Amino acid sequence: MNKFGILSITMVLVSVLMFLILRGPNANLTLGIIILGSLSLLGIIFAVISKKWLSGVIGVLSNGAVLVFVFFLLLAKGTAG
Incomplete structure (x- = not known):
């Protein structure tokens, strides 16, 4: 594995960590969608x-699995087409 492969897997771990940090009843769903989507891409x-x-x-x-999860968050927010 080269450095880009390691960075790709690191983006998944950072996405999971950011999800755990941003969760809760008062979570900003738009911020979570933007952060998780950009890290996944x-x-x-x-x-x-x-x-x-x-x-x-x-x-x-x-990263595709994280992107599908972001799409489900977008559907839960109610702004997806």
Whole structure:
């Protein structure tokens, strides 16, 4: 695994950590969607740049799962098309 593959997996861990920090009854859902979505997209970009097969697949799948979770948060907020 090269540095971009490690950065891609790190983006997933940072996303999970940010979700745990931002949760609660008074959580700002818009802020969470923006932070988690941007970290996930950045992680997918890092996975594609890594050019390693294993780290690319792991990075895209795990960051894609975070992106699907962000979409569900967007649906819960009620502003998705």
